[in-house]
Amino acid sequence: MRLLFLLALGCDSGGVETGDTSDTSDTGDTSDTSDTSDTGDSGVLRTCDDIVAEFDAEAGEIRACVEAADCGRVLDGTSCGCTRDWVARKDADTGEFYALMSEAADSECELGLESTCDCPETAGYDCVDEVCTWKYVDGYFAYPMCEGADGWGFDVESVTLEGDEIVVEVWFSGGCATHWFTTCWPDQAFMESFPVQASLDLLHTSDEPDACDGYLYEEVRVDLVPLKAAYESAYGAGGTIVVHIEGESVEYSF
Known part of the structure; x- marks a missing residue:
């Protein structure tokens, strides 16, 4: 009788322990699922x-x-x-x-x-x-000398300075061909004075002789940044240049 009672008691005690173990096992499973998710995120590698x-x-x-x-x-x-x-x-x-x-x-x-x-x-x-x-600047900006180049005639209406550009309003004959105006710097050097001076020219050309007799207007914009870069290379940053172009003069300060 006594032996049976002890065995029964031992079974009850084991049942309680088994319940605790089951709870721990569930918690362990949850932990395993979380670890797998983290591994998946960190496993994505960029080449x-x-x-x-x-x-x-x-x-x-x-x-x-x-x-x-x-x-x-x-x-x-x-x-x-x-x-x-x-x-x-x-x-x-x-x-x-x-x-x-x-x-x-x-x-x-x-x-x-x-x-x-x-x-x-x-x-x-x-x-x-x-x-x-x-x-x-080197090899990027350069006004050509236009030495010996032949161009077509044109009339100048006005010359004004706008920021880093000189705006030259011109009139010329034509209407049947494409026309271009090229900025030239024949001297390729400044005239020493205070302030220094530079003389630019406009070369007017077309892709073919223009036999039409229309009188056309164009606003030619001369970029002065190349001249500014040449000045700063020679004299340092900041200054003034008296720019002569087509019979007119403007003071370009920077």
């Missing part, structure tokens, strides 16, 4: 190809432009040369671009940002092939 493709797309977006006035934000760290860094639009949000640069560095991915480590002279920014870039 260098993924990062580079996203970086190139983002760079294309923030550097896209319509005109030079759109550009003006330097993308620091894209080159070892100060004026070789890429240029973005003024209104571009560059946060994602720099985040991708950082991710690429951490993952040791090459973004193709190699360049020469020089700092060539520039005259602001430009939009070339709908991409923001620098305006490099």
Whole structure:
């Protein structure tokens, strides 16, 4: 009798312990499910190809432009040369671009940002092939001498200065051909005075002899940034140039 009672008591006690174990087992299962989810999230790896493709797309977006006035934000760290860094639009949000640069560095991915480590002279920014870039002075800006060039005649109505441009209102005969006006700098040098002086000319040409006798009007805009860049290269930043063009003179200060 006594032996049966003890066995029965032992079974009751084991039943209670089994219930506790079952609860612990359930908790353990929940824990296992959470761990599996975390592993799944962290298991998604981005390759260098993924990062580079996203970086190139983002760079294309923030550097896209319509005109030079759109550009003006330097993308620091894209080159070892100060004026070789890429240029973005003024209104571009560059946060994602720099985040991708950082991710690429951490993952040791090459973004193709190699360049020469020089700092060539520039005259602001430009939009070339709908991409923001620098305006490099050397080889980019140059008024031709137009030495010995033959052109068609024209009449000047007015010469005015507007910012970095001289606006020349001209009249000329024609109407049957395409006409061009080229800015020329015959001397390719400043005349020393205070302030210094520079003489520019307009060369009027057409793609073929124009036999029509219409009298046409055109507003020719002469970009003075090349002249400004030449001045700053010779004399330093800031100054005034007396610009002579087609019998008129303007004072260009910057």
